[in-house]
Amino acid sequence: MRKVITLIGSLMMLGIFLWAFAYTSPTLNVEMFTYYTENFIQDTGAYNAVAAILLNYRLFDTLFEALMLLISVIGIIYFSRHGGEDHG
Amino acid sequence: MINLYFLIIMPILIAVILYLSTNKWVKLFSIILQVFMVAAAIINFIFVKINGEVIEYIGGWEHYAGIALRGDLFACVMVMLTTILFLGMLIFTYTTRYINKLFLLLFVILQSLIIGIFLSNDLFNIYVLIEVGTIIVSILIMFKKDSQAIYDGMVYLLVNIVAMIMFLFGIGFIYKIFGVLDMYRIQELMHLVESPRSLILPYALLITPVALKGALMPLFSWLPKAHGTPSAPSIVSAILSGLYVKGGIYLFIRIQQMFSGVIDTSQYFLILGFLTGTVGLFLALCQTDIKLILAYSTISQIGLIMIGINFNDPNAYWGGIYHIVNHAFFKSTLFLTAGLIIDTYHTRNIGEIRGVFRKMPVVSTISILAILGVTGAPLFNGSISKYLIQSGMQGTFYDYALIFINLGTVVYFMKYITIFFGKDENHEGVVDKYSRSVIVVLGLACFVGGLYGQWFIKLLFNQAVDIDVILYMKKSIVYFLTLVIGVIVYRRVVAHSKLLHRVREIELSFNNICFTIMIFFSVTTVYLMIIY
C-alpha cells in the first residue's frame, strides 16, 4: 500500500517536473563553450580541453576535489568500528 | 589587501602540514594561524570598505573562464565573523582533552570551506565546497566517540547529499540556459530571458537545497540532529548554529539576487519565514534537552531573519542582515555555556540541572546576557535588529507575528532559565581561564552590539539606519509586557502541559525527510507556475 502511494506521489512529482521542464528556456548563450573551444590551446598549451579546464581554468575545483578524497579517507577510518582512535 | 584565494588556501595548507608534524605545539600554532586570519580578514574588510567591491579571478583567467572570488562588503563581514568566531572557539578549547590533531585539521579546513562559500562567485565551486563541508561536519558532529550517535550523523549526511544532487541538477539547467557559471554574469544575462516561466525549474532546483541548508520550515529536521546531538563537541555546535546555517541564508540572498528581476518569491518566503519562526519556537518549547532547546531556537531565529530579508523594506532587510551577525554571537555564546554546564552536570536534561548560578556565576551571567540578547531586551544587540525588522512593518500582520514569535522566545527561555535557580551540592563547577575569557568576550559583544548597533551597521555595511527613540522606547515597553506575559504563560500553561511531551516524540524518518524535500520542491514549482 505504501509503495503504491509513494509510486503515485513520485509520478505526480515527475509530472510537475516535466510540466515545468516543458516551459524551460532553450539555450540563450554559449559564451563559455565558445571561449574554451577557441582559446584553450593558446591559453594553456594542452591539447585535451578537459585537462586544461581541470588544471588551469578551474583549478580551484580540482583542489577541493582532491581534498574531498582526502577527507573521505579520514571519514572512512573514523566511522569504522575498527580503529581510527590511534590516528591523530 | 590580502589576496582572497589566500584566505581559503592557506588554512588548508597549514592544517595539513600541522597534522603531519609531530610538534607538541600544534594547538598554539593553529591559534597563531587564526590570529593571522582575523588580521587578514580585517585588512580585507577595510580595503573593501574604502575601495569598493573586489573581484579576483583565480589564475588570472578573465571572461568568466576561471573561477571568480567576489569580495563585497557583505562577504567580507561574513568572513570577518567567521575568523573571529573560529579564533574564539580554538582559544575556548585550548585545554580540552578531545581536541587532537585530527580535530584541528577538520576544524580549520571547515573554516576555509565556510570562507570559500562566502567568497566564491561560481555556482559549481559552491557545490564542491558544500559537499566537502558536509562530510567534514558529519565527522565533527560525531567526534566524541563515547556517545556516538551514528544514526544522527548518517541522516545528516544523506539528507544533505540528496539536497546537493538537486543543486547540481539546477546548476546543469543554469549552465544549459546561460552558458556560464559565474553568478554575476548570469545576473547580467537575465534580461535575455523572455518569460519568468522558462526559469522556474532551475530556480526551484537551486532554492530547495539552499532552503534546506538554511533550515526553512519543512526542511529543518536535520538541524536538531546535527546541532543537538550528544556526540558533538560544544564548539562544533556553536560553529554550526552560529555560522554554518548562515551559509544557507547567505546563499539564499545570493540566489535571490541572481534571479532578481525575473523571479520574485519574497511573499512566498515571507510566509515560510513566519512558519519557520512559529514551528521552531513550538518545538523548542517541547524539548527538555538544553542543547535541543538551543537548536530549535536557531530555527525560530532563522524564521525572523527570513522575515526581515524578504519584507520589501530596506530597514527590515538590514535588520535581518544585522540579526545574522547578532545571532552568530549570542547563539555561539549560549552553546558554549551550555557545553560547560553539561560538562559539569553530566546531563542534558533541563529537569536535572539546578543551581547553576551559585556554582558558576560567570558562566550564568554570560548566559543571561546572551539570553537577553536573543529575546531582544532593550540595549542588547537582538533588540536593535528586531527593532529594525519591525520598524518597516508598522501595523501589518507581520508586526504582530514578530511580537508573537518574540513572546514564544521569551517563554522557552523562561524554561531554560530555570536551570540557574535552586541549589545543587553534588557537582564541581570548574571553568578554566581560556574558556572563561572567550565567553566573557562573546557575551559582552552581545551588549556592545546593542549599545552601538546603529554605528555598527554603518561601519559594517555602509548603511545608515535611523532609530527613532520614541518608537524604540515603545518597543522596550512592549518587550517588558512580553516578559510579563511570558512568565505567566510559562507558569500557567507550559510547565504543566502534557501535549508538549507528546510533540517531542514525533520524529520524521529518513524516507519522510526525503519526501518533504520533494514536496517542498514540487510546491515551489507549482506555486511559481501558477503566479507566472
Next chain:
Amino acid sequence: MGDSRSEILSKMIGLLYPYIIMFGFYIIINGHNTPGGGFQGGAVLAAVFISKYLVLPIHDMRLESLQLVEKLFYILIILIPTLFLMTGLNAVYPALNVYYLVIMNSLIGLKVCCGLSIVFFRFVFYESE
C-alpha cells in the same frame, strides 16, 4: 577467503600487472594531450593494488604510510599551483605550462591512487567481516 582463489585468475592477473601499471602511467602522463588525466589514471593505478590483493591476499598492507604519502601529495598539489598559477608565472612563461600540467596530473594520479587503495583496503580488511 583466500582458499577459493582460482589458479588461472592469479596467473592471468600476474601477467597483466605490468600492463596495468603502464596503462595507468600512460593515461596520467599523456593526460594533457589525449583523453585521460590524473583522476582517471589514478583509478587505473589503484586497480594494480586491487589486483595484487586478488592474486595474493596479504593483510599486512601498511595503510598508515599510504595515508601519509597521500597527505604529502596533497600538500604538493596545493603548493605547486599556488606558486605557479596564482602568482601569474604561467602568463610570463607560457612554455612552462606543459610541464606544470604533466606534474600536476602525475601528482593527482598518485594521490587518487593512494586514496582509492586505502578505501579498498579498508573495506577488504576491516569491513568485510
Next chain:
Amino acid sequence: MIFLEWLNGEIVAIILFFIGVYGLISRRNIVKTVISIWIMEVAVILFFMTIHYQKTSVPPIGEAIKGTMADPLPQALMVTAIVIGVSVTAVSLTMFITLYHKYGSTNWEKVMKKRMD
C-alpha cells in the same frame, strides 16, 4: 522512429532522477537508499553530458573545426562530480556498516525506533 525522437538524454535523465527519488521515499532499506542516491547522481551526470550536445560533436581534444567540438566544461565538471560521488558513497557505506553492527538492522524505521529506546 518518432517514438525515439522525444526520448533524448534529458528526458532519460529526468526519468532516472525520479526513479532515484522513488527509491528514496519508498524504500526503507539503507543500502537501497545509497543505491538510489547513486542513481540520482548518474541521472545528473547524464543530464550534464547532454548539454550543448549535437550529433556531429567530436571529443574536445586537439584542434577541431570550429563549432564541432563537444562542450568540454560539463565533462570537466562531471569528473569532479564523480569523484565527489564516489567519496560520498564510500563514506556512507562505512557508516552503514557501523550502524548495522550497532543496531542490527538495515531498516530506517527499525533503527530509528531502537535509537529512541
